[in-house]
Amino acid sequence: MKWITAYLAAGVIFGALDFLWLRYAGPNLYRPALGEVLAPQFRAIPALVFYAIYIAGMVWFAVRPGLDGGVHLAVLNGALLGGLAYATYDLTNQATLKVWSTQITLIDIAWGAVATALASGAAAWLTTRISA
Numbered sequence: 001m002k003w004i005t006a007y008l009a010a011g012v013i014f015g016a017l018d019f020l021w022l023r024y025a026g027p028n029l030y031r032p033a034l035g036e037v038l039a040p041q042f043r044a045i046p047a048l049v050f051y052a053i054y055i056a057g058m059v060w061f062a063v064r065p066g067l068d069g070g071v072h073l074a075v076l077n078g079a080l081l082g083g084l085a086y087a088t089y090d091l092t093n094q095a096t097l098k099v100w101s102t103q104i105t106l107i108d109i110a111w112g113a114v115a116t117a118l119a120s121g122a123a124a125w126l127t128t129r130i131s132a
Contacts, residue, residue, distance in 0.1 A: 002131040006063045009126045011055045014119035021111060029107065036099045057081065058120055066124030078120025079113045086112025 031038060061081050066074020090105040 002067070002127060003059065005130050006059045006067070006123055006127040007055060009130075010058050010063055010119050010123035011051065013122045014055060014058065014115060015051065017115045017119060021115065025107075025111075030104065033101050033104050034099060037097055054085065057085075058116060059123070062116065062120035063123045063127065066120065067127060071121050071125050071128075074124035075117045075121035079117035081120075082116025083109055083113035085116070 058078065058081060062074050062077035065077055066072075086109045087105075090100075090108045094100045094102065094105050
């Protein structure tokens with residue numbers, strides 16, 4: 001039950017944060033800078049697959065250690081995971097696509113680190129409270 005709680009908590013928190021971020025950053029940051037390479041319509045299936053996999057990784061690499069070592073460890077590991085995952089995506093895009101800006105790369109890596117850190121820490125905290 002603890003792992004279901006951790007997964008659901010991380011998923012809801014990260015999903016809410018990312019929803020708010022994308023509602024703002026999509027039209028104000030990504031579309032103006034990357035309009036040529038963005039799909040005309042949002043594709044839900046790949047997004048849902050990403051979230052399912054990413055939340056599992058967040059629980060394993062950040063929330064789980066935070067349950068044993070404290071919320072601060074979940075936050076630290078979440079920041080590292082988010083920064084690394086988003087850096088992989090953004091730097092690969094910057095290396096291979098004709099339209100990709102350094103500004104987008106830096107902002108997106110920072111966002112990935114912050115959002116994953118917050119969601120991991122909150123999920124660890126909630127899981128310890130609910131599963132106690």
